Amino acid sequence: MLFHVHMEVAIPHDLDPDRRAELVAEEKARALELQRSGVWPHLWRIVGEYSNISVFDVDSGDALHALLSSLPLFPYMRIKVTPLAIHPSDLKAQS
Numbered sequence: 001m002l003f004h005v006h007m008e009v010a011i012p013h014d015l016d017p018d019r020r021a022e023l024v025a026e027e028k029a030r031a032l033e034l035q036r037s038g039v040w041p042h043l044w045r046i047v048g049e050y051s052n053i054s055v056f057d058v059d060s061g062d063a064l065h066a067l068l069s070s071l072p073l074f075p076y077m078r079i080k081v082t083p084l085a086i087h088p089s090d091l092k093a094q095s
């Protein structure tokens, strides 16, 4: 199943800078690992915002929730998930 996910990051300004750098590095390592495994096929920065648009390819909403809540920056993110379905006019859906 494909899910469109909007993640907005809001790390508190008073968080220790070393801890902040550690979390961001851990988030990057986890994101690269998940992209390489194929479950995170798209990751885009939204211009001018500390937020991203991602597409996840996972088995279920439960699997996506487990994945998102395991991200190091999860406690500092506002996340909106939209499940995706095939559009009947998508060229790839034509036979």
Ligand SMILES: O=C(O)CC1=CCC(=O)O1
Pocket: 007, 009, 027, 028, 029, 031, 050, 051, 052, 073
């Ligand atoms: O910077 C972000 O948008 C949050 C994030 C998700 C994956 C990553 O490496 O950073």
